[in-house]
Amino acid sequence: MGLLDKWRQIKQAEAEQGIDHTMYLTLKEERRISRENNRIIRQFEREKNRKNVPEEEYLTKMRDPNNVVEFENLHTYFFTDVGTVKSVNGVTFDIPQGKVVGVVGESGCGKSVTSLSLMQLVQAPQGQIVSGSIRYQDRNGKCYEITKMPRDKMLKVRGKEIAMIFQEPMTSLNPVFKIGEQMDEVVLLHEEDATPKMARERSLEMLNLVGIADPQKVYNNYPHELSGGMRQRVMIAMALSCTPRLIIADEPTTALDVTIQAQILELLRDVKNKINGSIMLITHDLGVIAEMADYVVVMYAGRIIEKGTVREIFHNPKHPYTIGLMRSKPSGKTKDNRLYSIKGQVPNPINMPNHCYFFNRCDRAIEICAEEYPEMVQFTDTHSAACHLCRNGGLMDTNSTKEQR
Amino acid sequence: MENAYVNNNNNDDILIVRNLKKYYPLSKISIGKKRSYVKAVDDVSFSIKRGTTMGLVGESGCGKTTVGRTILRLHDVTDGQVIFDGMDLAKIPPRKLRRLRPQMQMIFQDPYSSLSPRLPIGEIIGEAVKEHKIVPRSEYRSYILKVMHDCGLQPHYYYRYPHEFSGGQRQRISIARAVALKPKFIICDEPLSALDVSIQAQIINLMKDLQEQYGYTYLFISHDLSVVEYLSDTIGVMYLGSMVEMGEKKQIFDNPMHPYTKALLSAIPVSDPDVKMNRIILKGDIPSPVNPPSGCKFRTRCPYATKVCAEVAPKLKEYESGHKVACHLYSQD
Ligand SMILES: Nc1ncnc2c1ncn2[C@@H]1O[C@H](COP(=O)(O)OP(=O)(O)OP(=O)(O)O)[C@@H](O)[C@H]1O
Ligand SMILES: Nc1ncnc2c1ncn2[C@@H]1O[C@H](COP(=O)(O)OP(=O)(O)O)[C@@H](O)[C@H]1O
Ligand code: SF4
Ligand code: SF4
Ligand SMILES: [Mg+2]
Ligand SMILES: [Mg+2]
Numbered sequence: 001m002g003l004l005d006k007w008r009q010i011k012q013a014e015a016e017q018g019i020d021h022t023m024y025l026t027l028k029e030e031r032r033i034s035r036e037n038n039r040i041i042r043q044f045e046r047e048k049n050r051k052n053v054p055e056e057e058y059l060t061k062m063r064d065p066n067n068v069v070e071f072e073n074l075h076t077y078f079f080t081d082v083g084t085v086k087s088v089n090g091v092t093f094d095i096p097q098g099k100v101v102g103v104v105g106e107s108g109c110g111k112s113v114t115s116l117s118l119m120q121l122v123q124a125p126q127g128q129i130v131s132g133s134i135r136y137q138d139r140n141g142k143c144y145e146i147t148k149m150p151r152d153k154m155l156k157v158r159g160k161e162i163a164m165i166f167q168e169p170m171t172s173l174n175p176v177f178k179i180g181e182q183m184d185e186v187v188l189l190h191e192e193d194a195t196p197k198m199a200r201e202r203s204l205e206m207l208n209l210v211g212i213a214d215p216q217k218v219y220n221n222y223p224h225e226l227s228g229g230m231r232q233r234v235m236i237a238m239a240l241s242c243t244p245r246l247i248i249a250d251e252p253t254t255a256l257d258v259t260i261q262a263q264i265l266e267l268l269r270d271v272k273n274k275i276n277g278s279i280m281l282i283t284h285d286l287g288v289i290a291e292m293a294d295y296v297v298v299m300y301a302g303r304i305i306e307k308g309t310v311r312e313i314f315h316n317p318k319h320p321y322t323i324g325l326m327r328s329k330p331s332g333k334t335k336d337n338r339l340y341s342i343k344g345q346v347p348n349p350i351n352m353p354n355h356c357y358f359f360n361r362c363d364r365a366i367e368i369c370a371e372e373y374p375e376m377v378q379f380t381d382t383h384s385a386a387c388h389l390c391r392n393g394g395l396m397d398t399n400s401t402k403e404q405r
Numbered sequence: 406m407e408n409a410y411v412n413n414n415n416n417d418d419i420l421i422v423r424n425l426k427k428y429y430p431l432s433k434i435s436i437g438k439k440r441s442y443v444k445a446v447d448d449v450s451f452s453i454k455r456g457t458t459m460g461l462v463g464e465s466g467c468g469k470t471t472v473g474r475t476i477l478r479l480h481d482v483t484d485g486q487v488i489f490d491g492m493d494l495a496k497i498p499p500r501k502l503r504r505l506r507p508q509m510q511m512i513f514q515d516p517y518s519s520l521s522p523r524l525p526i527g528e529i530i531g532e533a534v535k536e537h538k539i540v541p542r543s544e545y546r547s548y549i550l551k552v553m554h555d556c557g558l559q560p561h562y563y564y565r566y567p568h569e570f571s572g573g574q575r576q577r578i579s580i581a582r583a584v585a586l587k588p589k590f591i592i593c594d595e596p597l598s599a600l601d602v603s604i605q606a607q608i609i610n611l612m613k614d615l616q617e618q619y620g621y622t623y624l625f626i627s628h629d630l631s632v633v634e635y636l637s638d639t640i641g642v643m644y645l646g647s648m649v650e651m652g653e654k655k656q657i658f659d660n661p662m663h664p665y666t667k668a669l670l671s672a673i674p675v676s677d678p679d680v681k682m683n684r685i686i687l688k689g690d691i692p693s694p695v696n697p698p699s700g701c702k703f704r705t706r707c708p709y710a711t712k713v714c715a716e717v718a719p720k721l722k723e724y725e726s727g728h729k730v731a732c733h734l735y736s737q738d
Contacts, residue, residue, distance in 0.1 A: 106601045227690045257464040257628045259687050262672040266686055284601050287674025310678040328606035329676050330635040341606035345571060
């Protein structure tokens with residue numbers, strides 16, 4: 001069999017499987033995309049780099065004054081050479097004051113990009129907030145539109161008002177500076193009248209608060225001299241040193257073991273209560289969510305497919321993806337020998353279908369699922385899901401399957 | 406060569422590990438000082454029955470991966486015996502060991518870095534099959550395709566490259582690569598921790614199916630106890646290089662005896678917002694394996710530690726059939 005035949009055979013097989021080839025572009029197409037991207041990116045960057053923007057331009061009002069953050073129809077895209085990745089594609093949810101909001105979903109579904117958008121830390125220039133709004137209420141009740149905020153103003157909010165804890169603490173600590181130096185710097189940066197002595201005292205106090213037994217010693221250590229659990233605690237101490245109103249924790253315990261994880265979660269809960277702050281908790285561990293969160297947002301391929309209180313999501317999930325997630329968690333109590341697993345994969349993010357994104361994996365799909373993207377259906381004040389089955393309060397005939405079409 | 410065969414009357418055990426030790430020398434040696442070592446694995450013994458799965462759990466850095474790698478002789482053993490299928494691996498001549506290699510395979514934690522980016526999938530799976538002449542040349546292609554099919558990989562993936570696949574698919578590819586060599590024994594080193602919940606379930610099911618079909622024996626390394634509970638027949642719990650408790654799954658989960666095992670079990674997050682666990686929260690971090698605490702290594706974090714714990718290292722003793730624990734809370738003689 002010649003190479004060409006082989007190639008034809010593969011193409012044929014792929015066509016039968018419905019595999020699309022947007023990932024393979026001709027050079028000409030690639031250049032065109034690249035030119036187009038540059039044009040768009042320049043426009044966005046110009047907007048962000050403006051100086052002396054009058055405050056009125058980015059002041060706004062919250063929909064509900066009890067919220068710290070409101071995301072509304074947020075779109076964040078990456079303009080890459082193979083096409084536009086719509087990482088966050090219309091996301092709307094609130095983070096109420098003093099509450100923990102858990103964000104779950106498959107890796108790559110846009111959880112991190114959502115949180116980075118809020119911090120204005122999306123990797124520029126390819127990554128840009130394209131539309132929608134993110135409203136933030138500071139401790140004096142002033143509300144800002146983050147998407148319109150110029151860079152220099154955002155620096156003041158980041159770290160002081162909103163702090164972030166990442167999955168791998170080693171990459172966010174600078175390896176060549178001692179823990180103490182790095183912690184002091186955060187305090188000095190955000191508090192104008194802080195002296196080095198005050199900063200040092202604050203740092204030691206925070207290390208003590210996060211349960212480090214010998215703060216003096218750790219203060220003088222380099223990051224690589226600490227274990228994973230201790231580094232994560234240092235990160236939390238650093239995040240807390242300016243008493244933020246919102247902590248974004250992106251998979252804060254994924255790299256840690258269960259016993260250390262239990263310590264860190266306990267700590268997060270504890271400090272949240274002490275400072276009466278809010279937490280946006282990103283993880284794919286449903287157990288962690290069940291334990292920590294007040295509200296849950298379930299994301300799939302850049303969109304929210306279900307949200308509600310933690311009880312609504314765990315006891316009464318509506319969307320087939322949420323239901324599948326709940327069932328695929330292994331537990332010793334599983335009677336039959338097989339775990340439930342959601343078959344298949346997320347569609348290619350560059351070429352999203354115009355119908356329900358979960359259609360290719362859904363075992364309850366009906367005819368309309370291949371035609372339209374489902375709207376959000378409201379069940380209670382807090383609980384809603386985007387699925388065609390839910391349109392009559394989830395009472396639609398759930399027995400019809402793809403095969404019967 | 407005969408003396409490589411060990412006369413073990415219990416032929417049910419495919420793997421027997423006796424008093425395994427692995428010390429890594431520390432690179433910095435100053436003159437006049439005694440050379441110090443990381444005692445990554447310190448006197449570990451266990452055995453696995455043919456066709457069953459043993460789960461090995463413990464915190465990061467406690468030596469789980471090192472146990473796996475020394476069994477496969479990817480590292481030299483400092484001391485101790487590894488008997489695979491009746492043969493003492495230390496005494497087998499290198500040529501024979503090479504022939505034994507395909508029978509013991511390892512699946513690694515990170516599906517991203519363990520596959521060569523320059524080879525198409527078919528070659529990745531088939532490379533060692535050719536080298537070890539697992540099947541006649543005429544059957545090679547159909548054999549690889551069959552293995553791929555068993556592992557849920559479609560035939561047209563044969564010519565595609567690893568970077569085109571997701572984490573879950575890559576983990577299937579590494580499983581296919583191991584399985585293609587017709588192994589008897591597979592070590593899985595945290596094969597799920599880089600994957601999402603929904604993909605984890607797919608891989609767990611695949612591993613169970615393959616075991617049922619071909620009777621593989623697994624050593625399943627993990628720090629996720631809920632996965633271990635689902636897959637394992639027996640469980641070993643390690644702490645700082647030592648085995649602190651082992652037994653059948655039911656014994657460990659229904660009647661954990663070692664304080665560390667109890668803490669591990671209580672730390673599993675429960676997927677139900679209405680269940681509030683009465684959690685044992687351990688204080689502090691794992692001590693350094695270069696300078697482990699005297700006596701019981703767990704004593705710096707143990708809520709029940711007494712004076713004797715600092716003085717005498719507890720022996721691993723059997724308390725019910727097959728259920729062994731190393732702790733002074735239970736009678737040591
Ligand atoms: N090549 C090496 N040289 C020196 N020390 C090593 C080496 N490999 C491992 N170690 C040390 O041996 C100990 C055990 O390591 P090992 O990788 O077996 O842990 P593990 O239980 O698999 O942890 P994890 O859950 O993080 O994978 C650790 O303290 C580690 O730092
Ligand atoms: N710097 C980047 N360049 C291009 N695409 C990116 C970049 N960062 C993230 N993405 C894409 O955005 C999507 C969402 O990513 P992310 O928010 O990190 O997912 P997760 O839900 O796992 O946190 C993914 O498809 C990812 O590939
Ligand atoms: S809209 Fe249709 S395809 Fe999408 S999740 Fe609901 S039932 Fe499944
Ligand atoms: S021997 Fe002592 S310190 Fe060790 S686990 Fe038992 S009670 Fe705790
Ligand atoms: Mg992420
Ligand atoms: Mg390991």
